[in-house]
Structures are given as structure tokens and as C-alpha cells.
Amino acid sequence: MSEGSSLIRGLEGVVAAETRLCDLDGKNGRLAYGGYDIEDLARQATFEEVAYLLWHGELPGKPQLDRFVSELISARSIPRELIEAFRLMPRSTDPMRALQAAVAILGMHDPDTTDNSHDANRRKAARVASQLAIAICAHHRVRGGQEPVTPAADLGHAANFLYMLTGVRPSATAAKAFDASLTLYAEHEMNASTFTTRVITSTQSDMHSAVAGGVGALKGPLHGGAGEAVMHTLLEIGEVASVERFTEDALRTKRRLMGFGHRVYRAGDPRAAILRGMAEEACRQSGQFKWFQISVTLHERISAAKGLIPNVDFYSAPLFYSLGIPVDLFTPVIAAGRIAGWTANIIEQHDDNRLIRPRGEYTGAGRRAFVPLARR
Numbered sequence: 001m002s003e004g005s006s007l008i009r010g011l012e013g014v015v016a017a018e019t020r021l022c023d024l025d026g027k028n029g030r031l032a033y034g035g036y037d038i039e040d041l042a043r044q045a046t047f048e049e050v051a052y053l054l055w056h057g058e059l060p061g062k063p064q065l066d067r068f069v070s071e072l073i074s075a076r077s078i079p080r081e082l083i084e085a086f087r088l089m090p091r092s093t094d095p096m097r098a099l100q101a102a103v104a105i106l107g108m109h110d111p112d113t114t115d116n117s118h119d120a121n122r123r124k125a126a127r128v129a130s131q132l133a134i135a136i137c138a139h140h141r142v143r144g145g146q147e148p149v150t151p152a153a154d155l156g157h158a159a160n161f162l163y164m165l166t167g168v169r170p171s172a173t174a175a176k177a178f179d180a181s182l183t184l185y186a187e188h189e190m191n192a193s194t195f196t197t198r199v200i201t202s203t204q205s206d207m208h209s210a211v212a213g214g215v216g217a218l219k220g221p222l223h224g225g226a227g228e229a230v231m232h233t234l235l236e237i238g239e240v241a242s243v244e245r246f247t248e249d250a251l252r253t254k255r256r257l258m259g260f261g262h263r264v265y266r267a268g269d270p271r272a273a274i275l276r277g278m279a280e281e282a283c284r285q286s287g288q289f290k291w292f293q294i295s296v297t298l299h300e301r302i303s304a305a306k307g308l309i310p311n312v313d314f315y316s317a318p319l320f321y322s323l324g325i326p327v328d329l330f331t332p333v334i335a336a337g338r339i340a341g342w343t344a345n346i347i348e349q350h351d352d353n354r355l356i357r358p359r360g361e362y363t364g365a366g367r368r369a370f371v372p373l374a375r376r
């Protein structure tokens with residue numbers, strides 16, 4: 001592109017779609033799904049209610065929720081071929097890479113796979129949300145040489161996830177904290193992975209193809225992969241007394257501090273504030289309060305020195321760790337929450353689609369004469 005182009009690096013501030021799903025007020029540090037404040041949803045609603053809100057535009061009444069929960073529970077199975085595929089993958093396969101492949105395989109088996117109608121997309125959203133959770137846990141079990149755990153129909157989505165991961169029924173407190181964190185991750189308008197799903201959808205591709213792309217985008221450490229990186233930082237620091245030395249080194253070497261900073265939030269990420277409270281309680285209850293203390297001390301030190309805010313991935317790290325989630329499953333867990341938003345955005349994009357096709361600012365050589373290979 002040449003004349004009059006106005007490059008916006010990283011598309012910062014560019015409004016790329018209309019959405020009814022998520023109202024992100026970065027200036028005032030506020031977030032709402034479908035008009036409901038994120039704090040009310042995280043504390044008082046279940047992840048299932050939030051997924052219903054995102055897919056239907058309204059919170060469900062009791063009969064609607066009961067039917068919806070039954071639909072999600074009946075979708076709690078993955079094809080035998082997918083388990084076989086997990087067995088064939090190298091043991092060292094990154095869980096996010098396995099998840100991306102799993103979503104593609106789930107697409108091969110879905111009865112509505114290439115049907116992009118609103119109703120088919122809604123059915124696929126419910127199936128893929130249930131199956132994604134099962135696939136994450138099944139892959140984890142298989143790579144550890146264990147059999148996948150059969151889902152428990154009497155457990156909610158979050159509790160069943162923790163159960164399928166470990167084979168142990170979680171405490172009510174652990175299940176609630178995990179359920180709330182899935183809600184906090186469920187939707188966040190045009191973040192990189194959701195935008196990826198919208199770009200893929202805009203070509204009239206199908207839901208599984210778009211979700212597989214979203215998984216690939218979420219994996220990176222500047223996006224969902226940051227949570228895992230935060231935990232590695234906390235483990236590297238190891239003790240509260242070492243925070244000061246770590247911070248001095250990090251500032252001196254201009255190290256990128258994972259879990260800090262955000263493209264849109266300027267006055268703080270409201271999700272981080274909620275997760276901080278949940279992390280404090282979970283770390284205390286699990287006898288691992290040290291990780292919360294290191295996190296708080298690092299937060300205060302970094303914010304004071306650089307003015308950086310902790311984002312959603314900062315306090316979710318000690319929370320997930322204290323819930324016994326393996327560190328390399330932190331990003332898949334984020335995907336297990338964000339699937340609600342990805343699929344809702346895919347439905348919204350299909351329902352009012354225009355191909356997303358921006359331009360590039362050409363900075364290469366000017367026009368020049370072609371030189372045949374023999375003379376180069």
C-alpha cells in the first residue's frame with residue numbers, strides 16, 4: 001500500500017468489530033459481559049451460566065440452565081481416535097500443541113462440522129467447550145502413562161475438570177475458585193486469540209478451524225502463555241527475601257516481566273484484583289502461602305519501580321499452582337475458559353460477516369529490472 005497509508009503498529013486502538021459480548025473499559029479498569037460486571041459474574045454465577053450468557057445474550061433462568069447443563073454434560077466425551085492420537089504423540093509434546101491438534105480432530109468427528117448456521121454453531125460451541133476440557137485432561141493423563149478419567153456427570157464443568165485431571169474430587173472451595181477463574185478468562189473482546197478466531201471465521205471457514213487458530217495464538221508468552229511464564233518467574237525467585245535482588249536484576253537487564261502490562265488496561269486489570277483474593281485464599285488453604293507472598297511483594301516492587309500493572313495472568317499463576325494444576329497446563333486451562341468467548345465471537349462473526357483483510361505498508365526495494373538466474 002502506498003499513498004496516504006497510516007500504519008498502526010500492532011493495530012493498537014483499532015476497532016475491528018462490533019460486539020455485544022464484552023464491554024472493556026480500559027481507562028477505568030472495568031469489564032462486563034453482556035452488561036454484567038465481571039466481579040458479580042465471577043463471584044455469583046457459574047461458568048455454565050456465563051457460557052449461556054455469551055452464546056444466548058441473556059442469563060438463563062433455572063429451567064433453561066438445567067437444559068443447558070444437560071447439553072454440556074451429554075457432550076462430555078471425546079472420540080476414541082483422539083485418545084489414540086494422544087498415545088501416538090511424543091511424550092514431550094507441548095499440551096497446547098496437543099490441544100490444537102485435538103481441536104482439529106474433534107472437527108473431523110463433529111456432526112455439524114462444516115455447517116456455519118447459527119443453530120449449528122450454537123450446538124458446536126457447547127460440544128467443543130465440553131470436549132476441550134476433556135481433551136486437555138485426557139492428554140495430560142495419557143502423557144503420564146495413565147488412563148483418562150471418566151467424567152463425573154454429577155459435577156459442574158469446573159469441578160469435573162479438576163476431577164478428570166487428578167482423579168480426585170476437588171473441595172468445594174477449590175472448585176469455586178477454579179470456576180470463577182474460568183469465568184474471568186471466558187471473554188475479552190479483540191484479544192489476539194479471539195481476533196484470530198474472527199479472522200479465520202471471516203473467510204467462512206468453520207468453528208473448529210477457527211478455535212484451532214485461537215489455541216495457536218493463545219500459546220504465545222505475550223498472550224495466554226504468560227501465566228506459565230509467571231509461575232516460572234515465581235519458582236525462579238523461590239523466596240520472598242529474593243524478590244528484591246530479582247527485581248534489581250530485572251530492571252537492570254530490562255527484562256520483560258511476565259504477567260505485567262496490558263495493551264488496553266491503564267488503570268489496572270479488574271480480573272487481576274479478583275484473582276489476587278482467590279490466590280491468597282487458595283495458597284493459604286493449600287499450605288503454599290509463600291507463592292502468594294512472593295507474588296504480592298513482586299507486584300508492589302515492580303509497580304512502584306516501573307508503574308506496570310499486573311494483568312490477569314499474574315495472580316492466576318499462584319492460584320492455579322496451589323490448586324495442583326501442572327505449570328504447563330496453565331495455558332490450556334486458560335483456553336478451557338476462553339473457549340466460551342472464542343465460540344461466542346465466532347457465532348457473532350458468522351452472523352454478520354465481512355472478510356477481515358487489512359493492508360500492509362510496503363517497505364521493500366523499489367521497482368527494479370528482473371535479473372535471470374544465470375546472471376545473478
Ligand code: ACO
Nearest residue numbers: 221222223224226255256257258259260261262263311313
Ligand atoms: N515488562 C517490562 N516492560 C514492559 C512490560 C513488561 N511486562 N510491558 C510493557 N513494558 C514496557 C515496554 O518495554 C515498553 O517500554 P519502552 O516504550 O520503554 O520500550 C512499553 O512498556 C510498551 O510496551 P509494549 O510491548 O509496546 O506494549 P504493548 O501494548 O505492545 O504490550 C503486552 C502489551 C504484550 C501485554 C506487554 O505488556 C507484555 O509483554 N507483558 C508481558 C506478557 C504478558 O503478561 N502477557 C499477558 C497479557 S494478558 C493476556 O493476554 C491474557
